[in-house]
Amino acid sequence: MLIGDVARRSGVSARMLRHYDSLGLVRPTGRTGAGYREYSGEDIRRIFHIESLRSLGLSLRDVGRALDDPGFTPADLVDDLIRQTRERIARETELLTRLRRIGAAEPADWEDVLQIVALLQALGSESAGKRQRAALSSVREAPVPVEALVEAALSETDPNVAGALRWALAQSGADALALLAEGLGSPVAEVRKRAVQAVAEIPDGDATALLRDALRHPDLTVRRYAALALGARGVADAVPTLIDMIVEEANDADAADALSALAGDPTVADQIATRLVDRLGHGATGSSARQRLTQALADIPGNTASRALADLSEDEDRAVALTATYVLTLRDA
Structure with a gap:
């Protein structure tokens, strides 16, 4: 079978088939009477094997080793591919989350987009000072999505930054309550504590109702913070x-x-x-x-x-x- 026929039937372009040939991955083993190279049935099976391995994320170098090296073992390579895939998924998920948050802020122009991106990056900074300034700026300068503020508040360990984030959430009103209610159900005790502290600073009737519910929470710390907040109310x-x-x-x-x-x-x-x-x-x-x-x-x-x-x-x-x-x-x- 000539290269054009192979390309049509396999879905692999003639250009890619020539590239495989140049790398020695698959070389046509036959010749026509006119001297043109011709792919045999075994050659075509090898092409499909190459495409199958590429679909798993293997490089062409690793594909060649897998097909030609009898001592090649796939276990380590597959484990490495799993790790790389998880890392890629995490990066893509992070990007998707950031795009969703930018969209939720309804930016009017690219200047707004750049400002929101800068604040989101600052909220994730290793510098406590930058995180605190971002929390304060999220109210005064750009509308950072409540979801991002809640996520930051529930993970923040620095008390000054945490206070700034709770203040920012209090300005957002009831919009944060549903997300904070999810935080109260977290399996992590510190997250539950941060959630009830944030709810306690939201001066809203729905927040009071959520604090009433928290009086029956199985976590003693949550019940205590809720009681203090309710007493003040x-x-x-x-x-x-x-x-x-x-x-x-x-x-x-x-x-x-x-x-x-x-x-x-x-x-x-x-x-x-x-x-x-x-x-x-x-x-x-x-x-x-x-x-x-x-x-x-x-x-x-x-x-x-x-x-x-x-x-x-x-x-x-x-x-x-x-x-x-x-x-x-x-x-x-």
């Missing part, structure tokens, strides 16, 4: 978790401040005082925890708290009794 659902934090000495000062803020509502104040008294009477609560609970009562107004402190001033635990007596003195002043 005047949501009484946070009270049980805040009291647990005082008992467990986990951000107990912040938890007590949150209870004090909630106690501005007289009805809630009585509920808080009643719950604090219940925990004080719990037999499993140790002395230091009872002291912290007594101190927390100091900032809760109302008769329920006052009566409880009066009773505690005669508590058999001397440290608790002294604390209650001192607190009563301050309340009467």
Whole structure:
């Protein structure tokens, strides 16, 4: 079969067949009566073998080795091809993500595109200062897609940069909440923590609803951050978790401040005082925890708290009794 016929039937161009010939990959073994080179059936099978191996990503050099070297083993080469393919997919995925984010920002012209690309690159910089400036600039200068800000916030380890990213997300409003809700479901504890911290800084009713849901989250850290944020928003659902934090000495000062803020509502104040008294009477609560609970009562107004402190001033635990007596003195002043 002449080269033109082979090209038509195999789909390999005549130019490529000549290139294979020049490299010694496949050389026509026959001759026509007129002296033209002619491909045999075996030659054509070899062409299809070459094309099959090329489809796996092998170079022509490796194709030749695979077909001609009896000692050639494919295992290492295939493993290397797998690695290269994964790297290429990762690069292409990263490019696709970047293009999607640029498209989501709806740039008006190429100047906008260049500015968005610069900010996206800065968000991924190794320099914390550059990342922080990019987070701040994302609000003032160019509309960086919320998806990029959320991804950066959930992966950021530098506290200053993380604060800037949370501030930027807070300016975006409810748009970030769905993505942050996904972060709350992450298998990585640090990601869940960053997600709830970011939600806590979004002043939005939907954010409050998400924080309410977070009070039932299986991650204790998520529940605690949610309770602190809800306490600041005047949501009484946070009270049980805040009291647990005082008992467990986990951000107990912040938890007590949150209870004090909630106690501005007289009805809630009585509920808080009643719950604090219940925990004080719990037999499993140790002395230091009872002291912290007594101190927390100091900032809760109302008769329920006052009566409880009066009773505690005669508590058999001397440290608790002294604390209650001192607190009563301050309340009467």
